[in-house]
Amino acid sequence: MNGKRADRPDKEGAGLENSPSIVWFRRDLRVRDNRALAAAAARGGTVLPVFIWAPEEEGKWAPGEASRWWLHHSLESLGRSLRSLGAPLVLRRGPSREALLDLAGETGAGAVYWNRLYDPGPAKRDRSIARSLTAAGILAEGFPGALLFEPEDVRSGSGGPYRVFTPFWNRLLSLPERGAGPDAPNRMIASEKKPRSLPLADLGLLPRVDWAAGLREAWTPGEEGAVARLDRFLREGIGGYDAERNRPDREGTSRLSPHLCWGEIAPSRAWSEARRRASRLRSEKTRASALAWLRQLAWREFAAHLLHHYPSTVEHPLREEFRRFPWRRSRKDLEAWREGRTGYPIVDAGMRQLRATGWMHNRVRMIAGSFLVKDLRLHWLEGARWFWDTLVDADLANNTLGWQWVAGCGADAAPYFRVFNPVAQGERYDPEGAYVKRHVPELAGLPAKSIHRAGEAPAEAPAATGLQAGRDYPPPMVDHARAREEALLALAAMKGVKKRNRR
Numbered sequence: 001m002n003g004k005r006a007d008r009p010d011k012e013g014a015g016l017e018n019s020p021s022i023v024w025f026r027r028d029l030r031v032r033d034n035r036a037l038a039a040a041a042a043r044g045g046t047v048l049p050v051f052i053w054a055p056e057e058e059g060k061w062a063p064g065e066a067s068r069w070w071l072h073h074s075l076e077s078l079g080r081s082l083r084s085l086g087a088p089l090v091l092r093r094g095p096s097r098e099a100l101l102d103l104a105g106e107t108g109a110g111a112v113y114w115n116r117l118y119d120p121g122p123a124k125r126d127r128s129i130a131r132s133l134t135a136a137g138i139l140a141e142g143f144p145g146a147l148l149f150e151p152e153d154v155r156s157g158s159g160g161p162y163r164v165f166t167p168f169w170n171r172l173l174s175l176p177e178r179g180a181g182p183d184a185p186n187r188m189i190a191s192e193k194k195p196r197s198l199p200l201a202d203l204g205l206l207p208r209v210d211w212a213a214g215l216r217e218a219w220t221p222g223e224e225g226a227v228a229r230l231d232r233f234l235r236e237g238i239g240g241y242d243a244e245r246n247r248p249d250r251e252g253t254s255r256l257s258p259h260l261c262w263g264e265i266a267p268s269r270a271w272s273e274a275r276r277r278a279s280r281l282r283s284e285k286t287r288a289s290a291l292a293w294l295r296q297l298a299w300r301e302f303a304a305h306l307l308h309h310y311p312s313t314v315e316h317p318l319r320e321e322f323r324r325f326p327w328r329r330s331r332k333d334l335e336a337w338r339e340g341r342t343g344y345p346i347v348d349a350g351m352r353q354l355r356a357t358g359w360m361h362n363r364v365r366m367i368a369g370s371f372l373v374k375d376l377r378l379h380w381l382e383g384a385r386w387f388w389d390t391l392v393d394a395d396l397a398n399n400t401l402g403w404q405w406v407a408g409c410g411a412d413a414a415p416y417f418r419v420f421n422p423v424a425q426g427e428r429y430d431p432e433g434a435y436v437k438r439h440v441p442e443l444a445g446l447p448a449k450s451i452h453r454a455g456e457a458p459a460e461a462p463a464a465t466g467l468q469a470g471r472d473y474p475p476p477m478v479d480h481a482r483a484r485e486e487a488l489l490a491l492a493a494m495k496g497v498k499k500r501n502r503r
Contacts, residue, residue: 020107022107026263030081030265036141040188047190048191053203058121069205070219071262073221074262086188107195116144116146118147148298161309165298221259221262222264223265230265230273233256304397318410328378337351338351343477355390369407374484416491455474455475
C-alpha cells in the first residue's frame with residue numbers, strides 16, 4: 001500500500017487551479033465544520049454545491065419514508081444557507097457518476113470535493129466515481145467529517161478491529177481530538193454558467209398522503225435546528241443526562257440523533273463542546289453524566305467501525321451460529337408489533353411514538369426490540385427494516401448494531417438469554433405511566449399501578465375508566481414467561497446443532 005486514499009488521485013488538476021469546484025453533498029447537510037465546502041472555497045474560482053438524489057445506488061437500504069421527509073426539509077434549510085453565501089444548491093437525479101461528469105462538463109469544473117461516507121455500498125460507489133473523475137482529468141478528493149475518527153485509524157493492540165465496546169471507548173479517549181472543523185465560508189462565488197437544477201419537489205421526497213403532521217410538530221430539520229438543540233442540551237440537560245436518559249416519560253436525552261445522521265452538525269463539534277462543558281461542571285456526578293453522553297457518541301462511532309470492518313452484518317449476524325437460529329414467521333404478529341397492538345403498554349407506546357414522530361426513546365427501542373426477537377421470536381431483520389423505514393434518524397450502522405445487539409448475535413451484544421420483561425421495564429422506567437398515557441391515550445384513565453398491566457384487564461379498570469380489555473385495548477399477544485422459556489429452548493437447540501456439527 002502506498003498510503004494514498006482511493007478518493008484522492010495522483011493528479012492535482014494541473015492547469016485547472018481557478019476552474020469551478022463542485023461540492024457533492026450527501027449526509028453532510030451543513031455549511032459549518034464542512035471540510036469539503038471549505039476546501040472548495042479555499043481553492044479559488046467558483047463553487048458549485050450539488051445534491052444528487054440516487055436512491056437506487058443504495059440498494060435495499062435506500063432512505064425510508066421518514067428519512068425522505070427529513071431530507072426534503074434539510075435540503076430546504078441547506079439551500080437557504082448556500083444562497084446566503086452566494087452559491088445556490090444544484091439538485092440533480094442520479095446516477096451520481098453521470099450527474100457529476102455532466103455538471104463538470106457544463107461548467108468546466110476541475111475539482112469535485114465531498115465528505116466521506118462509510119456504509120459499504122456508498123463507500124464502494126465513491127471509490128469508483130473517484131476513479132472515473134480522475135480519468136477525466138478532474139481532481140477528486142474526499143474529506144473526513146461524518147465520524148470522530150476514520151475507521152482505519154482506530155485499531156486494537158493487535159492491529160485489528162474492535163469487537164467489544166469498552167476497549168474501543170478507552171482507545172477513543174486516548175486519541176487526540178480532531179476538533180471542530182472550519183467555520184462556514186464568508187462568501188462564495190457562484191458560477192456564471194447557471195447549471196440547470198431540479199425543483200426540490202421534483203425529487204418526490206415528501207409523502208403523497210400527508211402523514212407527517214407529528215414529525216413537523218416534533219422536529220426542526222436543518223443545521224440551525226441542530227445547533228439550537230445541541231446548545232440547549234449542553235446548557236440544560238447534560239448535567240442530569242445519566243440520571244434521566246432511561247426515562248422515556250421525561251425529556252432526558254439530547255434528541256440529536258437525526259441531526260447527526262444527516263450531518264447537520266459534525267460529531268467532532270458535539271464531542272468537543274460536550275467535553276468542554278463537562279470540564280466546567282462542578283460536581284463529580286454531573287461530570288460523570290457528561291461522560292455518559294460522550295459514551296453515546298462513542299457507540300455511534302463503534303457502530304460505524306463495525307460496519308466498515310464487517311459489511312456483511314447489514315443482513316447477516318456477526319456471530320455465525322445465529323444463521324441457524326429457528327426464527328418464527330408470522331405476518332400477523334409482525335403487523336401487531338408494528339402497529340403497537342401487542343397488549344404490552346410500554347412496547348405499544350414506543351411503536352406508536354415511532355409512527356407518530358419518526359423517533360423512539362432509546363430505552364424503549366431496546367424493550368420493543370427484545371419483544372420482537374425474543375417474545376415473538378421474529379427475525380431481527382424484520383425489526384431493522386421497519387425501523388429503517390420509520391425512523392428519522394435511520395443510520396445503517398446504528399440500526400445494524402442496535403438490532404444485532406438486542407438479538408444477541410452481534411458484537412458486544414446482550415446475551416440472548418437476557419430477555420427484557422416489558423411489564424417490569426415499564427414499571428421501572430415509566431413509573432407513573434406518563435409515557436404510556438401520552439402515546440396510548442385509551443389507557444390514560446388508568447392508575448399508575450395498573451397501567452403497565454392494562455392488557456391483563458385489572459379488576460378496577462372497568463369501574464374506574466370504562467376500559468374493556470380486548471375491546472378498547474388488546475390482551476397480551478403472548479404470555480411473557482412462556483415466551484421467554486420458548487426463546488431459551490430455541491437458543492439451546494441452536495447450540496445443540498452447533499455442537500453436533502463440530503463432531
